Amino acid sequence: MKKQYETVIGLEVHIELATRTKIFCGCSTAFGSAPNTHVCPVCAGMPGSLPVLNRRVVEYAMAVGLATNCRISPLCRFDRKNYFYPDNPQNYQISQLYLPICRDGHIDIETETGTKSIGIHEIHMEEDAGKLTHDDWAGETNVDFNRSGVPLIEVVSEPDMRSADEVIAYLDKLRLIAQYLGASDCKLQEGSMRADVNLSVRPAGSDVLGTRTEMKNLNSFKAITRAVENERERQIEILEAGGRVVQETRRWDDNKERSYPMRSKEDAKDYRYFPEPDLPPVMISREWIESVKKRQPELRDQKKKRYVSQYGLPAYDADILTSDKKLADLFEETLAYCSNPKKVSNWLMVETIRLAREHGIGIDQVDFSPANLGKLICLQDKGTINGTVAKEIFAVIFADDVDPQKYVEEHGLLAVTDEEAVRRAVVQAMEANPQSVADYLSGKKKAMGFLVGQTMRAMGGRADPALVNRLVSEALDEAAAK
Amino acid sequence: MREIRRWPAAELAGRIKKREIKAGEAAAAYLEQLRTAEPELNSFITVDEEGAMAQADRIQALVDRGEDAGPLAGVPVAIKDNLCTRGLGTTCASRMLADFVPFYEATAVERLRAAGAVILGKTNMDEFAMGSTSETSAFGPVKNPWNTAHVPGGSSGGSCAAVAAGQSLCALGSDTGGSIRQPSSYCGVVGLKPTYGTVSRWGLVAYASSLDQIGPIARNVEDCALLLQAISGGDRRDSTCLGREDTDFAAGLTEDVRGLRIGIVSDYFDQGLDEQVASAVRRAAGILQRQGALVEETALSLAEYAVPAYYTIACAEASSNLSRFDGVKYGYRAGAQEGLHAMYRRTRTEGFGTEVKRRIVLGSFVLSSGYYEAYYEKALRVKALIVKAFDEALSRFDLLLGPVSPTTAPLLGNTGENPLQMYLSDIYTVSVNLAGLPAISLPCGLDAEGLPIGLQLIGRRFGEQTILRAARAYEKACGGFALSPMAERGQEAAGSEEGRKRDEKSPDGTEGKGGMPA
The missing domain is CATH 1.10.10.410 (Arc Repressor Mutant, subunit A)
Structure with missing residues (x-):
């Protein structure tokens, strides 16, 4: 009979910060421009160039740290991580090893068995690398440094998760925190949020950690779920067959639904970390922390509670409306034009989500003005139009952001009140x-x-x-x- | 011609501004001497005659329009070739960057130009500033203008030789472990290493970032102060640059050392110090004492640990700083290669010289896992102790005094086989970099072979004013410093037409009356 196993999971999550400029120079962080158009001596690693820290990066890292209950270090420092790769123009990455900016935090997630606290070991700041593109036709590899120096934070959790569901709940929570703070848009597909999964298994009841592997290249929540299940099975099979799990980094192939070893601990790189001599330590005063705290916007959990208490919305509505920052923003902005929260909620929860799905876009890409939705609801309330017509018009608002009043007049859609x-x-x-x-x-x-x-x-x-x-x-x- | 080259910087700029001579004449005079001496010295890697004459014309145009042409109007300056110059090759004396032309400029160079200086060219040096003899250059060794069988010192050997030979009025160098002071000592010129953070490092190709500092090399103390003043001050592009506001170094220059407390570092006079150097330095201390300074002996512990700590830290940083030279983006790339790693390996094997590779290997080793604590971290602790030792000594003294180097300039070709010997010759200079302090090298006589000896004055953090004041007093007391005979020879060769203007020589006595103390 098979033994019972417990899965132990910790995550390393990279989040790209939403600053306008890069972490160590004034180049734009804009995504999708022509290769090597957002580069300068600093982010191209030219001789004689020097990094200068972007203050906003520190503030975003602090904001995420505060929202995840971390301790903010009064003094943090940057370190160099040395390794050769062509997408890394200096052949070292400026990161934080010895004195990261945030430590000892936690996030509460909702699980089937109730609320669970997931520990956060640390959050540190670092720079992203450039991007290599392979031109098979010409037989060459090209490098684009537009992404080089884009600011990242790495959020390192404790090994506190036990299932794929918990992993997803944790990631979703982290994503919402960063989005609500405006610190990042956190898109897994576009790589602005990237998660590496550290996983080990052990016999149920044991308090000794098993040998772990690190899984990379996980580009969606679905891929993460599949990879967690797959790796758990793989390790259990090895142990059941009397084998030993090898400590290694593995690469997930979502098409083949399996992973491949990338490198083992034995040939793990020696990054020769040492303190970055070009950057003085970052001193973070109590006043600075307080000023960031003061500017901290309302986070999801607070918002959810407020929607119930202030607007009398059902908890279900509040949960859906706050599941994406964009939806919550639309809700609150529409209320300025229409004083019926439940009606606004209905339009957003039902029609907006349905139309977004129909158009094949994410909620964050929804782009109509709250004023137009507000006017539409008023028109319906006054009986100027009826429900059927309102839905019809909303589809047009969703697509083209038209003014419903004008649209009704132009298209003869006024309700017959004769x-x-x-x-x-x-x-x-x-x-x-x-x-x-x-x-x-x-x-x-x-x-x-x-x-x-x-x-x-x-x-x-x-x-x-x-x-x-x-x-x-x-x-x-x-x-x-x- | 020959008179022009006798004037110190302030006088030259003043005469150009008063339209007594044209900026172009000054540039031409120096370029001529540069060309004359160059075959013997090899002190330049790139000479920019065209750029120099164009800048001289711009300065002249400003003067002609009655506009302010800057404190260094028309003053010829040579730039060490590890400082980036826009549109002008910057090689670091390495094959790796032999064809590298930056599209940006070092802040120090930018400031010199803004002050009206005329850049003559880029000077030869030890490859990537790694060396103490200027022999590790991929462009051949530099010779000492006092005796071309000897080295000029390093790594700023080209800059110091150029000033000593009258090829340039002054120069910029960089000092990581003595690279300005030691060649200044060997070449008999004045070289100052400022407090860490005084001069922006933007555009200085890094050797060891936490120790590197750009500084002036000149033939007298006032020029040195003027040059330092022009290049100092805050820079948003360098986070380690302190934004000092007390940079009015030339204006505060007096020669009064009465009551100044000077400590002779007795440890520096222990074993290994050449007797002629020791007595010249003690003689210099006596001169300062006669000027009214309170001079006494003092111990400075830890001197013997400075060299190993320095080489550990400097090489560690260098191994990382130089990793960007990989053949991918710029600089040398080895020919057709199978695969990325072969390209990296061949490029770096062929692009770097032996000494650079030695330091990269050393630095990679002391940072590697398992050795980091034993070497790198221990070196950092030594550094902290050295800082403390200096703090303690400098709480009792305004300045510390000692030799720059244990010997005068060695013969060419003598240090190649024994790098450790070369490293040990940095014993009196490296601790100043570890402590981030300012220090100057001043000529204090010649040895029996006629080679210059250097005197080092070390100041407190931000103590450049005090150093320059004592230096000026010393300079005055010994009647000024002489340039190398080669500079004089060039002047003789330049003809006697201007000879009658000789009495117009500066009060600093740069006419070369053998200003070395007897």
């Missing part, structure tokens, strides 16, 4: 459906709904539903009285 016209349609509907009238009169109250629908249909769907309801009801009462 009583006489509606009354004529009601009479027609009753004459065309005597059976329904008879049903109603014999007590089948449901038949009224059919007559309302028929009336609406005759009005081309543009009649004010409340008005139709009232007139149908009046006409039926009249018929009963006869």
